[in-house]
Structure formats: structure tokens, C-alpha cells
Amino acid sequence: MLLQHAGIRPHPDYRRLMRALRLHAASPRGELAPEVYPADVANFFRRRRIPVAIVREGNTNALRKILAQVRRAPVMALVRGPEWGNEDHWIVLIGEERGMLVYLDPWYRPTQRYRRRMTNPVFALRWRGSAFSLSRGQAQSVRRA
Numbered sequence: 001m002l003l004q005h006a007g008i009r010p011h012p013d014y015r016r017l018m019r020a021l022r023l024h025a026a027s028p029r030g031e032l033a034p035e036v037y038p039a040d041v042a043n044f045f046r047r048r049r050i051p052v053a054i055v056r057e058g059n060t061n062a063l064r065k066i067l068a069q070v071r072r073a074p075v076m077a078l079v080r081g082p083e084w085g086n087e088d089h090w091i092v093l094i095g096e097e098r099g100m101l102v103y104l105d106p107w108y109r110p111t112q113r114y115r116r117r118m119t120n121p122v123f124a125l126r127w128r129g130s131a132f133s134l135s136r137g138q139a140q141s142v143r144r145a
Helices: 014-020 038-047 062-070 120-126
Strands: 053-056 075-080 088-097 100-104 115-119 127-133
Touching: 038 127, 053 062, 062 075, 062 088, 062 120, 062 127, 075 120, 100 120, 115 120, 120 127
Parallel strands: none
Antiparallel strands: 053 127, 075 088, 075 127, 088 100, 100 115
């Protein structure tokens, strides 16, 4: 979604994206690891020379920066909470409505309620310290790797 919003073409195919984010690799315990780590996402953008705004925990006014970014472009954010089994989980913030952050959740299919909302204070509690945003027109193509 971030690549599409920024107008970046061509989009990597699913298998290449899985490899780039290391989703095809076994974890140290041997099972296929479904985790996408913030470093893997940052490396994906860096290797393809895609300019990305990164907000990490510890940045001055980090949450304020995320709220400002979401007014301009989708923001991919790492969260954790009971609704995700208390596991780290990526969502895409797409805007604000009536004081609530609106986000898309890949756990839900488009036919379900995948467009969801949470208050800013709840997001502040759930946020795990990593967020990525691309602006439209920042890059025109994805370098294949």
C-alpha cells in the first residue's frame, strides 16, 4: 500500500517481497517466521533507494510526528495489543476521523471490517516504536534486487 500510494512502480512481486522482508526464512527455532522486523522494512527501502520517513521510539515528539505524517500519507506502524494476541503486528494508518486514527489491518479481509479505528491515546499505548511513511512522488521506480 505504501508503494502504491507513493506511485512507485513496478511493485515487487509477492515472492520477491517475501524474500526482501525475510518471510521465507526459518526462525532460529526452525519454524517459518511470520515476523517482519523494523530493520527488514528499513533495509527494503534503503536497498531500493526509496526515500522513507522513519519515526522510532526515542525520537523527540515521535507520536506527534506520526500524526503529522498520517495527514499527508499512509504510515506503516508496529503495534501490540490484546486484539493481536499481544504479539507485534503491523498496521497501516490512513487518516483521522472524529479524533480517531483510522487504520487498515491485514489480519482482516476486505470483505470483513479491515478498516478500523483507535483513539490517539490507545495508539500511544499500543505503538512499538517503529513507523514508516512514503510521500507521493518521492520515488518513481523500485530497483529490483
